Amino acid sequence: MILDAFGKACPMPLVMAKKELDAGCTDLGVQVDNETAVKNLKRLGDKSGLAVSVDEIEGGWLVSFSGGAAGDAPASAVPNAAPTSQCGPGGCGYAVFVGKDHVGEGDPQLGYNLMKMALYTLSEGEQVPASVLFMNGGVKLVAGEETPVVESVRKLQERGSEVLVCGTCLDFYGLKDELRVGDVSNMYDILGRMHEAAKVISL
Amino acid sequence: MEPERYYVAAFDSTHRALGAAALLDEGHVAYLTIPTPREISAGCGIALRCRTPELEALRAAVEAEGPFGDGASLWEVVGRDYERLA
Numbered sequence: 001m002i003l004d005a006f007g008k009a010c011p012m013p014l015v016m017a018k019k020e021l022d023a024g025c026t027d028l029g030v031q032v033d034n035e036t037a038v039k040n041l042k043r044l045g046d047k048s049g050l051a052v053s054v055d056e057i058e059g060g061w062l063v064s065f066s067g068g069a070a071g072d073a074p075a076s077a078v079p080n081a082a083p084t085s086q087c088g089p090g091g092c093g094y095a096v097f098v099g100k101d102h103v104g105e106g107d108p109q110l111g112y113n114l115m116k117m118a119l120y121t122l123s124e125g126e127q128v129p130a131s132v133l134f135m136n137g138g139v140k141l142v143a144g145e146e147t148p149v150v151e152s153v154r155k156l157q158e159r160g161s162e163v164l165v166c167g168t169c170l171d172f173y174g175l176k177d178e179l180r181v182g183d184v185s186n187m188y189d190i191l192g193r194m195h196e197a198a199k200v201i202s203l
Numbered sequence: 204m205e206p207e208r209y210y211v212a213a214f215d216s217t218h219r220a221l222g223a224a225a226l227l228d229e230g231h232v233a234y235l236t237i238p239t240p241r242e243i244s245a246g247c248g249i250a251l252r253c254r255t256p257e258l259e260a261l262r263a264a265v266e267a268e269g270p271f272g273d274g275a276s277l278w279e280v281v282g283r284d285y286e287r288l289a
Contacts (some may be wrong), residue, residue: 109221109225110217110221113220113221113224113236113249116235116236117236117237117238117248117249120235120236120237120238121237121238148228148235148236151235152235
């Protein structure tokens with residue numbers, strides 16, 4: 001089956017693909033015209049345990065899924081999955097949600113520096129988060145010219161944390177082409193990581 | 204592998220730490236805002252960390268807010284060893 005998602009903004013191509021995969025379709029192609037959709041679809045395929053290929057076509061790309069059964073992804077197919085030793089009844093590891101560029105309310109300069117310290121401290125800690133999720137004003141910490149936490153977030157990635165950054169938010173703030181660390185993502189994946197984690201820490 | 208070498212400025216006042224950080228931001232100097240390491244005794248929990256090329260900029264930013272020894276200190280850190288420079 002080939003889906004035409006030309007002209008459809010993120011996350012619509014993902015929604016269309018996920019609907020078909022959830023219905024059991026494992027031989028699927030999606031035509032898209034933006035790179036963010038390509039990345040999101042590739043990640044969806046990886047998570048679903050499907051083979052994904054990308055071909056350039058006139059006006060965009062064709063992302064094809066094949067093989068396996070959707071929803072039967074082996075644990076190893078989940079990028080940076082938390083070790084099973086960190087799993088409890090509620091999920092595995094912990095997720096950190098960064099929804100703004102400062103910690104708490106009060107003086108903005110203090111809050112901004114506290115955020116930088118918090119991410120640095122996480123990157124140096126014994127147990128790194130399974131995922132770090134940036135949304136809304138939080139994306140300004142990892143995209144643009146002033147990116148004070150990039151080094152800390154890269155270290156988190158190197159140590160096994162998955163870093164997802166809201167693509168809609170990057171687009172809103174005009175930072176889509178200026179992401180310095182992490183993967184452009186969407187509401188499905190970000191909420192999915194929260195759901196998978198044993199706990200979510202909001203900064 | 205050689206242990207990592209870096210420099211840490213610690214403060215007795217949060218306002219002084221934030222003032223120095225703002226100056227480094229204005230100068231586009233590469234540095235990290237970190238919790239004051241447990242090895243350093245200081246009144247403020249915010250410290251600034253940099254590498255060797257940015258040491259003089261860090262030193263200047265701290266001194267612009269007041270002299271060392273009077274509420275601020277500068278440390279060289281090599282691995283787990285801390286040596287006070289100012």
